[in-house]
Amino acid sequence: MSTFPTSVSCTSLSFAWPDGTGVFDGLGIAFGPGRTGLVGVNGSGKSTLLKLIAGELTPARGTVRVAGEIGRLPQNVTLDTSLRVDEALGIAARRAALHAIESGDAAEEHFDAVGDDWDVEERARATLGELGLGHIGLDRTIGELSGGESVLLRLAALLLRRPDVLLLDEPTNNLDVYARRRLYAAVEAWSGVLIVVSHDRELLDRVDRIADLHAGEVTWYGGNFSAYQEALACEQEAAERMVRAAESDVKRQKRELIDARVKLARRQRYGQRMNDQKREPKIVMGARKRSAQESAGRHRILHEERLGEAKERLDAAVEAVRDDDEIRVDLPRTAVPAGRTVLTLDRLEPLHGPRLNGILDLRGPERIALVGRNGAGKTTLLRTIAGELAPVSGHADAPVPLRFLPQRLDILDDGLTVAENVARYAPAATDNQVRARLARFLFKGAAADRCAATLSGGERFRAALAALLLAEPAPQLLLLDEPTNNLDLASVRHLTTALESYEGALIVACHDLPFLESVGITRRLLLEGGEVKEIAPETVGYPF
Template identity: 80%
Template sequence: MSSSIPSLTCTSLSFAWPDGTPVLDGLDAAFAPGRTGLVGVNGAGKSTLLKLIAGELIPSDGTVRVTGEVGYLPQHVTLDTALRVDEALGIAARRVALHAIEAGDVAEEHFETVGDDWDVEERALATLGELGLGAIGLDRTVGELSGGESVLLRLAALLLRRPDVLLLDEPTNNLDLYARRRLYAAVASWPGVLIVVSHDRELLDLADQIADLRSGELLWYGGNFTAYEQALAAEQEAAERLMRTAEADVRKQRRDLADAQVKLARRKRYGQRMYEQKREPKIVMGARKRAAQESAGKHRILHEERLAEARERLGQAAEAVRDDDEIRVDLPYTAVPPGRSVLSLRDLQLAYGALVDGGLDLHGPERIALIGRNGAGKTTLLRTVAGELAPVSGEATAHVPLRFLPQRLDVLDGELTVAENVARFTPGATDNRIRARLAHFLFRGARADQKAATLSGGERFRATLAALMLAEPAPQLLLLDEPTNNLDMASVRQLTTALESYEGALIVACHDLPFLDSIGITRWLLLADGRLTETTREALVDSV
C-alpha cells in the first residue's frame, strides 16, 4: 500500500448504456478507509459503479479520483485454466528470477525483476494458507481448482498486491461455508478502503457503513447491515405515518373545497334571486355581484391551492415509502401431511463418487439443508434425485411430484414470454388463470409478456420460481441449488416469503446460513469425504 492515506472520490459521475439507458446521473460520493457495504436492488447500478471505479468502464461525465492502487474482484471470475497458480498470482517472473539467483545466475535482470520482494514465495504461500488454499501449491494449474478455489485464488492475487482500494463484487458466490469464513477474516482485517457488493448478510455485517444505491443516489447509513435494516425500518415507519397524515390532509382539503363550492353556489343563487327581485338599486346590486364573484374566485383558488399543496406533500411522502413488493401466493396443493414418505435414498453411489450409505428418508414437510465443500457432490446429488443423472448404483425414489431449481436458472425458454413459460408447466390452466397467479410473483400486466431472454437476473429468478411452484401437478418436493447466488437482498426476501407459502418438503444446497435460518430448516445434512451424514447447525459452525 502507498504511504498516503487511501481515499476514493466520485464527482458528478454519470453513465448510460449505449442504447441511452441511464444508470448513474451526477453521482457524488467519497470513501475513506474502512469497509463499505454497497447495497441496492438488482439493476440499481452497483456492479456498474465498481467497474467505473476500477476503470473497466468509462463514465459519460464526471470523474473518479483514487489515492493509491485499485484492486477489483469481479462478480464472474474467469481465469485461464492453463495458467499456473503463480502466474494467476502475478509472481511467476519473480519466482523464476529468484530460482535463477539461487542457482548461481547473477545476471542483473534477475535482481531487477526481484527488486525488494525477496520473500515473495513465502508471502504467496502464507496468503494462500490464510484463504484455505495452502495445499494447492504454486505449480498446479487453474484448471485443477474448483470454482470456489478460483475465486479465492483471484482474491489471493489482490491481497498479494496490497492495493489501497479493494472492490469486491458478490465475492461469496460459489464459495462454500469454509471458504466464506476465510473471506470474512480477510475482509475483517483489511486496512484500506474496501467496497463490497453482496447479498451475504454475514459479510455485510462486517461493514463499518452501508451505502444504499437507489434511483442513482447513494444514501449513507452508519454501522453494519443489521444496523442499516433497523434504521431503514424506522425510516419506513415514519414515512408511512407521514403518508397516512398526508392522505388524510388530501381528503380534508377535498371536502373543504367541495363544501366551499356548495356554499358559493348557494350564495350565487341567492344573489341572482335578489337581482331578479330588484330589491336594491341596480348599481348597488351590480357592485355586490362583482364583489361576490371576486370573493368566490379567491375562495375557490385558496382551497384549490391548499388541495394542490396537500397532494404535493402526499407525493413527497409516497416517494419516501419504498415499494419493495413481496411475493404473496397461496399454494395449498403443495402440502404434504406430516409423516408421509417424500423421498427415499438406498445405498446410493453418485456418478462422481459420493456415497449415501444404507438409507436416508425424507418425510412430510421437512426442510433439509445440504451442506458441503465445493466439489463435494451436492449438485450431483440433487440432479440424481431430480432424475437428471443416473446413479452408479442404488436408488433415489421420490414418492411425490418434485421440481428442481438449478444454479444456472436454465429452466426457462428465452424465446418465450414469462406467461408462455409458465404455461409449459401448467398445460391445463387458462391464460387468465396463469396471469392471475403470475401477478402474485410480481409479473403484472405487460410484465407477464416480457420474453425470458430480456429479464434481469432477479426477474429471471422470480419467473423460474413461478414456473416451478405453479407447475401441475403441484410440486410437493422442491430441490434448490444455491438459490441466493446473484440475488440482491430484496430478491432474497422475496424468495423467503415465497417459501413461507410453500407447504411441501425442501432440500436446499446453500452456504448462506442466515437464509437457511430464515426458511426454517429442520434437518442438516453434510456431504463430506464422499459420504452423506446427518449433523446439526451448531456442529457445522464449530467445524469451520
C-alpha cells in the same frame, strides 16, 4: 455528500442497458479510504456501479475517476479449470523465473520478470494460509477446487496484487462459515479503499459507512449495517407519520373546499332571489353580483391551491416511504401427500464427494438441508439427484416431477426476455397466463419484457425461480443450490415467502443458517469424511 478524501468519484453518471432499461441518470457519488458497504434492493444498480468503476462497462454520459489501481472480485467467479493455482494467482511467470535463477540460469529476462518480488512464493503461501487455503499447492489445477475455494483463490490473487481500490461483489457467496470468517478478517485488515456489495449482515457490520443506493440516488449513513438499519427504521417511521399527517391535511382541505362551495352556492341563491324580487336598484345588484363572483372565484382558487399543495405534500411523503412488495405463490399442483415417496437414494456414490451407505427415502413435503464444508460435494450430490451427472454406483429415483436451481442460474437464456424464458418451461400457457403468474414474482408490466442478460443477481434468481415453479408439470421436488447467493435481504425474505407457499418437497444446500431455519427444515444430511449421514435437527457445531 461524503466528507472523507476522495479516491473514487463518479460525476453525472448515466447508464442504460442495450434494450433501453435505464440504471443511472446523472448519478454523483464519491468513495474515500476505509470500508464502504454499498446496499440497495436487487436491480438498483450496485453491481453495475462496481463494473463502471472498474472500467468493465462504459457510461453513456459522465465520468469515473479512480486514484490508483483497482481490483474487483465479481459476483460470479469463473476460473478456467485447466489453470494452475499459481496462474490464477498471477504469479506463474515470476515463480518460473525465480526457479530458473535458483537453478543457475542467470538470464536477464528472469531477473526482469522477478523484479523486487523475491519472496513471491512465500507471500502467496502466506496469503493462501490466511484464507484457509494453505493445503492447496501452487501446482494444483483449478478444476480440483470447490466453488467456495475458487472465490477465496480469486480473493487471494487480489490481495497479492495489493490494489489501491478493492471492489467486492457478494464475496461470501458459496463460502462456509469458516471461510467467511477468514474473509471477514481480510476485510477488517484492509487498509486501502474497499467497496463491498453484500447481503451478509456479519460482513456489513464490519464496514465504516453505508452508501444506500435507492431510486438512482445515494444516501450516506455513518457506521455499520446495524446502525444503518436503525437509522433507516427511524426515517421510515417518520416518513409514515408524515404520510398520515399529509393524508389528514388533504381530507381537511377537501372538506374546506366543499364547505366553501356550499357557502358560495348559498350566496348565489340569495343574490338571485334579491335580483328576482328587485328589492335593490339594478346598478347596485349588478355591482353586488360582480363582487360576489370575484370573491367566489378568489375563494375557490385559494382552496383549490391549498388542496393541490396538500396533495403534493402527500405525494412527497408517500415517495419517502419505501415500497417492499412480496412474492406471492399459489401452486396447489405442487402438493405432495404426507406418505408419498418423492425420492429414493440407494447406496448412491456420486462422481466426486461422499457415498451414501444404505437407502435414504424422502417422503411427502419433507425439507432436507445438505450441510458440510466447502468442497464436501453438496453441489455434485444435487446434480447427481437431478440427473445431470451419472453416479459411480447406486442410483437416485424420483417418481415425481423435480426441478433443480443451480448456483449459476444458467437455466435462463440471456437472449430471451423474462416472459419468454418462463414460457419455455410452460409451453401450454398463454402469454396472458405467463404474465399474470410473473406478476406474483414482482415482474409486472414492462419488467416481464426485460432481457435476461440485463437482470441483476437477485432479479435473475427471481426469474429462474419463477421459471421452475411455474413449469409444467409443476415440480413436487425442488432442489436448490445456495439459493441466497446474490440476494439482498429483502429478496431473501421474498424467497422465504415463496418457499413457505411451496407445498412440495425440498432439498437445499446452503450455508445460511437463519435462512434454513426460516424455511422449516425437517431433516439435515451432513456430508463429511466421504460419507452422507443424517444428523439431528438440534445438532450444533456441525460444519457449514
